[in-house]
Amino acid sequence: MKVRIEGMSCSGCSARVEKAMKALAGIKEVRVDLADHSATYAGEVSEAAVREAIEDIGYEVKGFEA
Template identity: 40%
Template sequence: MAQTGEIVIKIEGMSCGHCKAAVEGALKEVAGVTSAAVNLEKKEAVVTGSAELAALHQAIEEVGFDVVA
């Protein structure tokens, strides 16, 4: 079932601008995502749109980072 609205995902392993760009780029490729913004200090991504949570987690993990449950 797709999550709709603003989705906050906690992420471990990000430490730089390249990490931020990689995660944002991967999330924006997920069907239904209208925007994605990563905050390195909070270690989280805020995604807006209507997307499957599993697909968002998979996109993050495919670029090398860990989703915190």
């Protein structure tokens, strides 16, 4: 699953997003792509939980793609 993220501008931003997503129960793998402003993840976790984790650290979720 891929999530579009607005507001990431540096490697520190992508590291924060990766850390927040990896902390979610059910996440098995996360790969953040700063250039594409997205993160791809695998695991059993709701879109709502992913959205909350990302927005809680100050970024905006623009949508999800399968």
